[in-house]
Structures are given as structure tokens and as C-alpha cells.
Amino acid sequence: MTRLARTNPSVPVVSALLALTAVLRLINIAGSPIRLDDEGTYVAQAFAVSQWGELAHYTYWYDHPPGGWLQLAAWMTLTGPGFGPNAVTAGRYLMVLAAVISAGLLWLLARRVGLPRWAAATAVAVLAVSPLAISLGRSVYLDNLAIAWVLGALVLICSPRHRLSAMFGAALCFGVAVLTKETMLLFVPVVAWLVWLKTSPATRRYALAVFGAVCALVVGTYVLMALVRGELVPGPGHVSLWEGVKFQLWQRESSGSLTDPQSLKRHTIDEWLRLDPVLPLLAAPVAVGGLLVERLRPYAVGLLILVLAVVRPGYLPVPFVISAIPLIALLTAGLGAAVVDQVRRMSRQPSARAHRLRTTATLVVAFLGALTATLWVAGYRDTLGTDEDASMRQAQQWISDNVTSRDRLIVDDAMWVDLVRDGRDRRNVVWSYKVDTDEQVQEWAPRGWADYEWVVSTPSMRANMPDSGVLKDAMSHARPAATFGERGNRVDVLRVSGDASSSTTAATPAFGVQVAARMDGASDPDALATLQSGTVDQRVVATLAVLAATQPVALQSISSVAAEDVAGAPRREFRLTGPSERLQAFATFLHRQKSPFGAESIALTDTDLTVRFPPGPSDVGLRGEPPQAANGTAAVRISDVRRDVPADRLEFVRLDGGPGASLPLTATEPSDYRQMPAGTYVMTTVAQRSGVPVMRQAFTVEPGGTYTLAMFSAGEEGEVAAQLVPDTAPGQPPPGQVVRLLQASGASGPVKLALNAAGGEPTVLADNASYGLITGYGPQPAGSYDAVITADGREWHQPVDVPADAPTTLVLADGRDGPTLYQTRDVAAAAPPLDPPALALPPGEPEPDKLSAKPVTDDDPRQQVIPIALCAWFVAGAAVALTRYQRRQGR
Numbered sequence: 001m002t003r004l005a006r007t008n009p010s011v012p013v014v015s016a017l018l019a020l021t022a023v024l025r026l027i028n029i030a031g032s033p034i035r036l037d038d039e040g041t042y043v044a045q046a047f048a049v050s051q052w053g054e055l056a057h058y059t060y061w062y063d064h065p066p067g068g069w070l071q072l073a074a075w076m077t078l079t080g081p082g083f084g085p086n087a088v089t090a091g092r093y094l095m096v097l098a099a100v101i102s103a104g105l106l107w108l109l110a111r112r113v114g115l116p117r118w119a120a121a122t123a124v125a126v127l128a129v130s131p132l133a134i135s136l137g138r139s140v141y142l143d144n145l146a147i148a149w150v151l152g153a154l155v156l157i158c159s160p161r162h163r164l165s166a167m168f169g170a171a172l173c174f175g176v177a178v179l180t181k182e183t184m185l186l187f188v189p190v191v192a193w194l195v196w197l198k199t200s201p202a203t204r205r206y207a208l209a210v211f212g213a214v215c216a217l218v219v220g221t222y223v224l225m226a227l228v229r230g231e232l233v234p235g236p237g238h239v240s241l242w243e244g245v246k247f248q249l250w251q252r253e254s255s256g257s258l259t260d261p262q263s264l265k266r267h268t269i270d271e272w273l274r275l276d277p278v279l280p281l282l283a284a285p286v287a288v289g290g291l292l293v294e295r296l297r298p299y300a301v302g303l304l305i306l307v308l309a310v311v312r313p314g315y316l317p318v319p320f321v322i323s324a325i326p327l328i329a330l331l332t333a334g335l336g337a338a339v340v341d342q343v344r345r346m347s348r349q350p351s352a353r354a355h356r357l358r359t360t361a362t363l364v365v366a367f368l369g370a371l372t373a374t375l376w377v378a379g380y381r382d383t384l385g386t387d388e389d390a391s392m393r394q395a396q397q398w399i400s401d402n403v404t405s406r407d408r409l410i411v412d413d414a415m416w417v418d419l420v421r422d423g424r425d426r427r428n429v430v431w432s433y434k435v436d437t438d439e440q441v442q443e444w445a446p447r448g449w450a451d452y453e454w455v456v457s458t459p460s461m462r463a464n465m466p467d468s469g470v471l472k473d474a475m476s477h478a479r480p481a482a483t484f485g486e487r488g489n490r491v492d493v494l495r496v497s498g499d500a501s502s503s504t505t506a507a508t509p510a511f512g513v514q515v516a517a518r519m520d521g522a523s524d525p526d527a528l529a530t531l532q533s534g535t536v537d538q539r540v541v542a543t544l545a546v547l548a549a550t551q552p553v554a555l556q557s558i559s560s561v562a563a564e565d566v567a568g569a570p571r572r573e574f575r576l577t578g579p580s581e582r583l584q585a586f587a588t589f590l591h592r593q594k595s596p597f598g599a600e601s602i603a604l605t606d607t608d609l610t611v612r613f614p615p616g617p618s619d620v621g622l623r624g625e626p627p628q629a630a631n632g633t634a635a636v637r638i639s640d641v642r643r644d645v646p647a648d649r650l651e652f653v654r655l656d657g658g659p660g661a662s663l664p665l666t667a668t669e670p671s672d673y674r675q676m677p678a679g680t681y682v683m684t685t686v687a688q689r690s691g692v693p694v695m696r697q698a699f700t701v702e703p704g705g706t707y708t709l710a711m712f713s714a715g716e717e718g719e720v721a722a723q724l725v726p727d728t729a730p731g732q733p734p735p736g737q738v739v740r741l742l743q744a745s746g747a748s749g750p751v752k753l754a755l756n757a758a759g760g761e762p763t764v765l766a767d768n769a770s771y772g773l774i775t776g777y778g779p780q781p782a783g784s785y786d787a788v789i790t791a792d793g794r795e796w797h798q799p800v801d802v803p804a805d806a807p808t809t810l811v812l813a814d815g816r817d818g819p820t821l822y823q824t825r826d827v828a829a830a831a832p833p834l835d836p837p838a839l840a841l842p843p844g845e846p847e848p849d850k851l852s853a854k855p856v857t858d859d860d861p862r863q864q865v866i867p868i869a870l871c872a873w874f875v876a877g878a879a880v881a882l883t884r885y886q887r888r889q890g891r
Contacts, residue, residue: 013121014107021103021128024384025096025138030089031387032135034489037433037460038319039140040413043091044431046072047417057416057426058434058441062231062244065222067179068142086393087417091140098148099137103127105151106326112158113330114295115337123326123333131379132276133325141319142181149177150187151326157194164203164210167195171211175218182248183323186309190302197298255316265316272321275379278372279328280321283307286331296334303327391485395456395493398482398563402600402615403454403493408445410435410474412458432461436469449474449496453616454481457492480567481615492567495616506570507541507622509534511680514626514656515545522554522577530558530571537572538622539597539613542655542682542698544574547586549653549660550841554578556608564615573612583609584844589693592842594719596620597695621698626656627678632703634678634730635828638663639670641744641813642713642720651693651839652681661834670708670811673828678703683722684839692842697722704730706828708809710742712772725774727807727826738777738807739765745812745819746771748791753812755785755800762788765810777807789819 046069048057055066075094076083084090103124110120127133137144156170174191177184192208199207226232226241234240256263272280284307290300306324310316382388396415400422403409408428411419419429427444430452434441445451448470455471455478466472478494485491512532519528530536531544536558547553559573576583587604590611596618603610638650652661654677661676665685680700684693699722701707706727714721728735741753743766750770754762766775782804789796789812798821802808811822 010107010117013117014104014124017107017121017124017128018100018103021124022096022100024128024134025099027384028387029092029096029138030085031389032383033139034388034459035086035088035392035412035414036139037413037458037464039088039091040416041431042069042072042140042142043087044413044416045069046076046091047087047420049073050076058431058438059239061239062226062241063247064142065179065182067176068145068181071145071180072140082421086396086415087421088140088414092138095138095140095144098144099127099133102137102144102148102151102326105148105155106330108155109151109158110330110333112155112160113299113334115334119333119337119340122336123329126279126329126332127326129376130276130279130325130329131376131383132272132279132321135275135379135383136319136322137325139319141322143183143319143322146177146181146184147323147326149173149180150184150323153177153191154194157191157198159198162199164207167199167207167211168214170195171214172218175215178215178219179222183317183320186305186323187302189305190298193298193301252315254314257313258311265310268316268318269310271318275383277375279325282332283324283328286328286335289335290331293334293338296331296338299327299330299334303331388489391489391491392458394484394563395482395491398484398493398561399454399456402482404614407453408451409454409456410452410471411456412461414458414460415456432471433464435471435474436466442470445470449477452496454478455494455496457494459488459490481569482561482563483567484563493563493615497616505538505619505623506535507538508625510626511538511541511622511655512536514680515541515548518545518548518553518657520552520554520578524556527555527557527574531555535560535571537570537613537618538620538698539618540572540574541622542620542695543590543597543611545655546653546682546684546693546695546839547576547589547841548657549837549839551582551585552578569615572615573610575608575610577608580606581844585841586844588844589841592692592694594694621700622655622680624700626680627700627702632678633675634701634703634705634707635673635831636676636701636707636709636834637671637673637828638665639708639710639742639744639811640665641742641811642711643746643814648685648687649838651684651686651837652676652834653684653837653839655680655682655698660837660839662836662838663834670809670822670824673706673831675831675833676701678705683709685720686839691840693839696720697724699724702730706826708742708826710744710774712744713746714772721772723772723774727809727828735777735807736805737780737782737802739780739802740777740807740809741765741769741773741775742809742811743769743771743773743775745791745814747814748794748819751789751791751812751819753810754788754790755780755802756788757781757783757785780808787821789821791819794818 044057045055045060045066048054049066049070050073054060060066072091072094076090079090079093084093106127107120107124110123111117115123150173153170153173156166156173159166170191174184174187177187191211195208195211196204223232223241231238231240233242255265255268258265258269260266269280283303287300287303287307290296290303293300303324306320306327310320392414396418399409399415399419405422405424405428408430409419409424410430410432413431413433416429416431420426430441430444432455435445436442452474455474457475465475474496475494478496480492481495482493483490484493509532512534516528516531519531531541540558544553544555554577555574556577557575558571559575560571561569561573564572576586583604586609587602590599590602593599597620598614599611600614601610601612640648648665650663650665652663654660656679658677658679660681663671663674678701680698682698683696685696686693696711697720699709701724708725708727710723710725712721712723713719739755743751745751750768752767753765753769755765756762763778763780765778766773769775780802782802785800785802787798787800787810789798796818800810800821800823803825807826809824809826811824812819813822814820
């Protein structure tokens with residue numbers, strides 16, 4: 001036996017229990033439970049404190065006192081920004097430390113209550129090994145920090161020396177506990193009763209006054225903060241402490257009835273019982289039993305208050321039980337000690353009856369212990385052996401790899417800090433709860449759901465989905481891009497799109513059939529079958545068609561990402577093989593593409609080329625069907641209304657390998673009609689300076705049809721939005737006395753165009769029309785009109801003649817003094833054919849690979865060393881402190 005153990009036999013026991021508490025919570029700490037929204041919120045608020053000096057990452061509205069995440073911010077400052085595999089796990093390490101401290105304080109409290117060593121060890125062991133205590137005790141809940149402060153206050157109140165300094169310290173601890181989590185106010189009756197009991201009658205009132213004054217002073221800092229910030233009471237343009245209190249006490253939605261199996265309260269309690277079928281059910285019996293034992297009575301009253309708070313109508317938070325677990329453990333051990341004392345008294349006389357009593361008591365204890373251990377097995381399996389957070393990690397990594405930092409996401413707060421740390425603007429990573437509740441966030445997204453590109457749907461988000469609002473609208477306009485996990489742990493990454501009715505952006509199988517017929521004989525048969533299956537991204541099909549128009553293409557595979565396959569997303573990755581020079585030329589061509597054909601990654605080796613496109617809906621024109629008639633021609637004219645139009649040439653690549661065509665672009669006004677064979681084409685623009693083809697859009701022309709292909713500037717510099725609109729239907733004569741507008745004027749903002757006839761009512765063709773709009777045809781009697789253009793508070797007038805024998809397009813473009821109107825007849829006369837194709841790929845040049853975004857990880861060695869070192873330090877410190885304390889007590 002060591003000298004320390006000889007000095008105090010409690011040391012090895014306490015050390016072992018504290019180590020057990022730490023080890024059980026460190027096992028699978030990043031895997032279970034799945035990261036929750038509340039955890040992410042507290043971590044994000046601590047991150048805002050440590051990084052920006054703000055009380056919250058959004059508007060702080062006094063929903064909780066900030067003491068809890070101020071402690072968490074201090075921990076984050078100590079451990080560094082890259083601590084742990086993710087931000088929530090970094091916070092969980094602090095919860096482990098808090099659990100070890102709580103276990104040590106529970107031992108001291110049990111001993112000061114008067115429990116023997118074995119009973120005190122039992123109380124700490126229950127706290128250490130309960131699956132419920134492990135799971136909730138390592139989650140980033142403010143209750144874990146607050147209950148440690150409450151236990152510290154109780155230990156100081158029960159100090160055997162009854163010093164005023166102990167009462168002062170207890171008041172400080174309890175005040176910090178309330179500022180950490182306001183629900184600790186439920187312990188006020190217990191704390192007041194113990195202060196009354198543990199002080200001598202001569203100083204009792206003075207001790208109560210000191211305790212109350214110090215505690216009020218600490219808690220009053222919260223009120224003082226609100227007063228200084230001008231947010232104590234409601235007022236225009238700001239939140240208030242009173243509104244926060246009113247929400248928590250009266251306005252928060254109730255969790256329902258305990259007797260309703262569908263209520264949130266019943267679901268919460270069922271979740272507690274799933275993890276631990278024993279401890280929650282013991283709460284009421286041990287509380288009632290504790291009332292019969294004088295030394296346990298204050299703690300029994302405290303537990304009864306918590307039990308009544310659970311069964312009363314109102315809101316029940318999931319972590320509420322954290323406050324009750326130490327009391328359940330203490331009362332269970334205390335009642336066990338009382339029963340053992342009674343059995344010992346009854347069996348002091350050596351007799352057969354006493355022997356049977358001892359044997360029966362031993363068997364009952366063994367049976368209850370075995371039963372409890374058996375019931376805890378399932379909880380241990382989930383808590384210590386199941387990676388429930390895998391779906392969250394995979395979704396987060398997928399976002400890091402596939403979603404650009406410019407895109408705006410609605411996310412669960414559990415991954416908010418990690419995405420911001422990954423280099424994203426905080427305005428582009430929006431917590432789902434704040435989408436509809438924070439005015440600042442609503443100002444960032446004036447168009448509502450349309451200002452968001454992605455929604456990350458997690459179990460927490462789905463459980464708290466509002467009935468209406470921006471979040472609900474975004475979800476209804478989104479479709480899965482990737483799905484991770486299943487059932488209760490499923491995480492969906494959803495792409496928000498205005499066309500929510502479309503379930504996929506895969507190319508129609510008929511287009512895949514056309515392109516598959518053009519692949520080289522060395523292509524893999526399975527890859528060709530996949531190409532024709534209707535599960536391939538339109539960009540893959542269009543790209544293969546363009547490559548095949550220049551050189552042989554040997555397709556080896558079209559891959560799917562597992563999570564995207566589950567979500568039904570089209571396959572967006574393909575692999576080619578061939579000579580290195582050919583693959584290098586393909587890679588150079590693909591590196592120079594722009595949205596929507598810009599690749600996410602391009603990996604080139606000596607023998608193969610792997611290309612992956614970004615996720616999300618990309619309808620480039622291959623969702624329809626090829627022309628029903630294989631023969632015949634269509635008439636097409638080009639209206640290039642891009643801003644700062646470069647000297648480009650258009651190249652049209654026919655998907656089925658038929659003859660392509662080309663056309664130089666030289667004017668803003670619509671060109672003359674030109675003939676082209678009916679079919680489906682991929683349009684590319686070729687800059688005269690670089691000679692590099694850039695894929696823009698695919699479209700289909702029917703035999704006998706007449707079309708206008710309008711090209712607008714879009715998005716980033718160099719991007720093109722192409723619209724193919726029919727002028728006349730195939731096989732039908734052109735209508736007369738109809739007019740439409742092609743809005744290509746952007747300098748003056750949205751415009752209104754009206755046609756005024758002498759003595760007649762004006763005809764409004766468009767109102768508030770923005771750049772890029774092409775209206776449908778509207779009837780307009782033949783004759784002369786005064787076209788009135790209104791924009792930016794000004795008016796321009798221009799004469800217009802509507803013919804009786806042909807449809808008319810009015811092209812509104814930017815002129816020197818404002819919008820200018822061009823008039824065109826939409827009739828194809830004897831249209832000459834387009835120029836022969838001249839498509840060629842540029843020579844291959846070595847270029848750096850497009851790499852995926854870095855994962856949200858950090859190799860900081862403090863990630864693993866600090867929590868273990870701190871826990872070990874506390875265990876050793878607690879053992880030494882306990883030894884010194886009991887030396888002073890003469891033990």
C-alpha cells in the first residue's frame with residue numbers, strides 16, 4: 001500500500017472513480033451522441049465571444065444568461081481554435097472536465113452529509129457509469145457547467161467549520177450557477193434550507209443575509225448588463241431582458257402532456273429511458289424515501305421540486321435531467337446506507353434469523369445490481385460503441401468539398417463554427433432558427449428563400465421545423481443533392497432551386513444513347529450502359545459530345561458518390577483513358593470552362609483523366625427529348641445582347657454526331673436567319689484571341705421551326721445566359737399583328753414599355769422588366785405607335801410600326817442617351833445555311849489540378865493532449881486536496 005493510501009484510504013477509491021468518470025466520457029466522444037443544434041449554438045456563441053468580442057453569433061436576445069458560454073469561450077481561448085475534430089467535440093472536452101469536477105464534489109458532499117465511504121463511492125459510481133449521465137454529461141449543455149457550480153455551493157455550505165468565508169464562496173458559486181443556466185434557481189429552496197441548517201443560531205440570520213446579498217450581487221450583474229446596454233425593457237429597434245424572461249416563463253411553446261404518447265415531453269422522457277431505464281424511474285421513489293431520513297431531507301425536497309417541474313404543464317428541455325442525476329445518485333446511496341445500517345442493527349445478534357437477513361440483503365443487492373447492469377447494456381452500446389455523428393461529419397466534409405464559399409447555406413448550428421472556420425463568410429452560413437426570427441438575417445436575404453442555395457437538413461432541424469416562413473419555403477423549393485445516414489441520424493444536403501417540381505437534372509436517356517454511339521471502341525461497356533441509363537448529369541453528356549466532336553473518346557466509367565446516389569442525384573464524375581497528349585488536351589479544354597460547365601476537380605495522370613462537376617441542379621438543355629423527325633431544317637437567328645461583347649464565334653456541336661455549324665458574332669442587333677439541320681446541339685463560344693471553345697448551353701431545334709437565340713451576360717465575368725425562343729411553330733405560318741419584347745437594356749435598371757396609339761389606350765408590353773427578359777407574343781393591331789420607355793424616373797419616346805403580315809420583336813438595348821429600341825420582323829425568308837464547323841481543342845498545357853476544399857480539421861497536438869492532461873491533473877489534485885482535508889479532520 002502506498003504512503004498516500006495509508007494516510008487516507010479514500011484516495012485510491014476517489015482517484016479510480018474520477019478516472020472512470022473521465023474515461024467513460026472520452027470513449028467515442030466525437031461519435032455519440034450526434035451533434036445537436038443546442039450544442040452548436042453554445043459553441044457558436046462562445047466562438048463569437050473569443051473571436052469577435054460579441055455575446056452571440058447573431059443578435060443576443062437574452063434567451064439565457066451568457067455565463068455558460070463565457071466559460072466555454074475561456075476554454076476555447078485556452079485550447080486554441082483548432083481543438084478537436086470539430087468545434088462541438090472541442091466543447092465536449094470541457095464537459096468531461098466538468099463531469100470529473102462534479103464527481104469529485106459529489107464525493108465531498110456525500111461525505112459531508114455523513115455517508116460512509118462505500119456509500120459515497122456508490123453515489124459517484126452511479127454518476128460515473130450511468131449511460132444517461134455519460135451521454136448527456138459530455139454533451140455541450142449549459143446544465144453540465146451549472147450543476148458543477150451548484151455542487152460546489154452545496155459542498156461549501158456543508159463545510160464542517162461553518163466559516164463565513166465558506167458561505168461567501170457558496171454564494172459566489174450559486175450565483176455563477178444561475179448565470180450559467182437560469183433553471184438552477186429551482187435549487188433556491190434547498191440552498192436556503194441548508195444555509196439555515198448549517199449555521200449556528202447566533203449567526204444564522206447574518207449568514208443568510210451575506211449569502212443572499214452576495215448571490216444577488218452576482219446575479220444582478222446580468223440585469224446591470226441589460227441596463228447598461230439599454231435593453232432592460234422593451235423598446236423600438238432592440239431586444240430586451242424582459243422579453244427574454246417573458247418568453248422563457250410564459251410564451252415558450254409547451255412540450256405537451258406526459259400522458260400523451262405523441263407529445264414532445266413524452267418523447268423527451270422516452271429518450272432518457274432509452275439510454276437509462278433505471279435512473280429516471282428512481283427519481284420519485286428515492287425523493288419520497290429521502291424525506292424519511294433527516295440528513296437527506298433537503299436533497300429529497302430538491303429532487304421533488306425537479307420531479308414536479310417535469311410533470312407540470314410547460315416546456316421540458318432535454319438536458320433538464322442533468323440537474324437531477326447527482327441528487328438521484330446521492331439519495332440512492334444515502335437510502336442504501338440507511339437500509340444497511342438498519343440491517344446491521346437487526347442482525348447484530350448471532351442467530352439463524354440474522355444470518356438469513358444478511359444473506360437475503362446480499363442477494364437482493366446482487367440481483368438489483370445485475371438487473372441494472374443488464375438494463376444499461378443497450379445504453380452503453382449506443383453511447384460507447386455507435387458512431388451516431390458519422391452522417392454529420394460526412395455531410396460537413398461533402399459541403400467542404402463540393403459547395404463553394406460564395407454559396408449561402410441554411411445549416412444546423414452544430415456545424416456553424418466549423419463552416420465559418422473553413423473560410424466562409426458568416427453571412428453565407430445561416431443558422432436555421434435565425435432565418436425567420438432575426439431581423440438582421442432577414443436583411444441579408446431580402447428575396448427570402450431565393451437568396452439561399454443550400455439547406456442542410458438534420459434531425460434537430462426537422463424536429464423544430466416551423467409551420468411557415470423562409471425556412472419552410474426553402475425546404476419546399478429544395479431537392480436532395482446528397483444524403484448521409486438513415487432514420488434518426490439522417491442528414492440531407494438539399495439544393496435550393498426555383499424549379500422544385502423537377503426531381504432530377506439528369507440527361508434524358510435518348511441523349512445518352514446518341515452520345516454513347518459516338519464513344520471510342522475502347523470504352524467500357526458498363527460505362528456506356530450507364531451513359532444511356534438516364535442517371536447521368538447533363539453536363540457530363542454535353543461535355544462528352546463536345547470532346548467526341550474533336551478526338552476519339554474512350555469512356556471508362558461514370559461514377560456516383562454514395563451519398564448522392566441515395567439522394568437520387570445524377571452522376572457527375574467520369575473517367576477517360578487514352579494517349580497522354582489527347583488527355584492533356586482534354587484537361588486543358590476543361591480547365592478553361594466556365595459555369596455551368598466549370599469542373600469541380602480535374603485529375604490527370606499518364607493513363608487517365610477523371611473529371612467531376614460541382615453538385616446541384618444544372619439544367620443545360622438536355623432534359624427534353626430529341627426531335628421526333630430526324631430530317632429537315634430549322635431557321636435560327638442570333639441576338640447577342642451581352643454587355644461588352646467580345647469578338648466571338650459560335651460553334652454548334654450536334655449531339656448525335658451529325659454535321660455541326662458555326663457563326664461569327666459581329667453585331668448587337670439580331671442577325672439574319674440561318675438554316676441548320678434539326679437536332680440537339682451544344683453551343684460553344686470561341687474567343688478569337690485565345691481560340692478556346694467554352695461550352696455554354698444545349699438546345700433542340702425542330703424541323704420547320706423558326707427560332708431566336710438570345711445571348712445575355714450572366715453572373716461572373718465571361719458567363720453567358722442563352723435563351724432559345726420560338727418565333728413560329730413548326731409547320732405553321734407566321735402569325736401577324738403580334739409583338740414581344742427582348743429586354744437587353746441594363747444600364748437604367750428595370751423598365752416599362754408601352755405602345756401609345758393616337759386617340760387610343762396605351763398597351764403595356766412589360767412593366768418593371770429587368771435585363772434578360774423575353775416576353776411572349778401579345779396581339780397588337782397593325783399601325784404606327786409611340787413607344788414610351790420609362791426607367792429610373794425618366795421617359796424616352798421612339799416610333800414603332802407594327803406590320804400586319806409578320807410577328808415583331810422589339811429589342812431594347814442600351815444607347816448613348818438611354819434605352820434604344822430596335823424593331824425586327826420575325827420571319828425567315830430564304831435563309832442561307834450556317835457556316836461549316838471549325839471546332840478545335842487548344843493544345844494541351846500543364847495546369848494545376850483543381851483540388852477540393854480542405855477538410856475542417858486541424859493537426860494541433862493540443863487536441864488530444866490537453867483534455868487528458870487536465871483530467872489527470874484534476875484527479876491528482878482532488879486526491880491531494882482530499883488527503884490534506886482529512887488530515888485536518890484527524891482521519
